[in-house]
Amino acid sequence: MNKLIYNYIKENRSRILDTWIQNMRNKADERLIKGVSTEVFESTSDEFVEMIISRLTEKEEEFLSLLTDFAEKVVRLGWPLVFVNEGLKEFEKIVYGGLVDQGLVNQDKLLEVVGDLDSFMTPMQNEVVNMYSQIWEKTVSLQKIALQELSAPLIPVLDRITVMPLVGTIDTERAKQIMENLLNGVVNHRSEVVLIDITGVPVVDTMVAHHIIQAAEAVRLVGAHCMLCGIRPEIAQTIVNLGINLNEITTKNSLQKGIEAALEITSRQIVEMEEVE
């Protein structure tokens, strides 16, 4: 690290910080400021510059742990990466400007100083971007797991009758899981009737319909009945418009109707108990 830059930053620390906060506040757009109070903005900015400076004074590990904390905090606050990146650039600009203004850099040394400053800032920039993307990746993979968990549960509601309620968008991955769970469940629970409830499926296009038809066909092959329930009126209309043929599958408009029909197929019914004195 260039001694010159090091000393300059160390000596002019508070001035750099003030200019930086001022400049960044001008750059920050409405959206950013609105959600964050002035104190939080200031303290976070303070922490940010502190972190940059700690790169000069502290050991590598301490700097990294500070950086991690900071990145996590900023992500939590919802500061865009562009803004943080801008902050690093701004810091570099201020330091460079200050060095030139004070006449600490002459023409011959200019290139050297720029190079040094750059090699000091670049790893930091990379680390911030890296941190951000790591946190995002973590979030995405957690959500993926969460989504998989609620993917396609099979619920045995009554003896020989099982229900699979579907909620949300069905993509190729989920369609595969639905089929698998359905067939395994039918065999394990010894079901005679399986009800697929699509009340929570927002759009039934040809692909979704195709998967449902295939699943129903597969269920039929393992010797059970498959019923489709929870077809909302608007979904019924779009299915007709699309010209999808669901004749092979028994359909009901609600799960309740479906269960009644399922009981009928398994030759049972629900009766009210007579009052016993």
Add this chain to the structure above:
Amino acid sequence: MEFQSCVKIINEWDIVAARQLGRNVAKELGFGTVDQARITTAISELARNIYLYAGQGKVCIEKLYEGGKSGLLIIASDEGPGIPDVRKVMEDGFSTSGGLGAGLPGVKRLMDEFDLDTTIGKGTEIRAIKWLR
């Protein structure tokens, strides 16, 4: 107010994004739930076609105001292989991917106007309009 917004279709989840956009615009224009479902389903079909056959492309949603009536225009465009036999794909039950083959003719029935423009090796553009009644 902006009249057109687009969603790039690169992976399967972009289909959901395109659908969401279409639903929001349809809601803003005052379409009822049935027409909303028709529009989102049509977008879903078109976006899925892009994803399946062209690999990538984009879906744009435009608000139309024409002669006192308003409507929603879907433009699905890609630079994929194009469609060799347009008459065939508009037939019910024709599919090259083992699907139901109801996609394009279905979209035509779901929407009020439908226009397909395709060049082999250059790409495909489909424009479909639903008018608000």
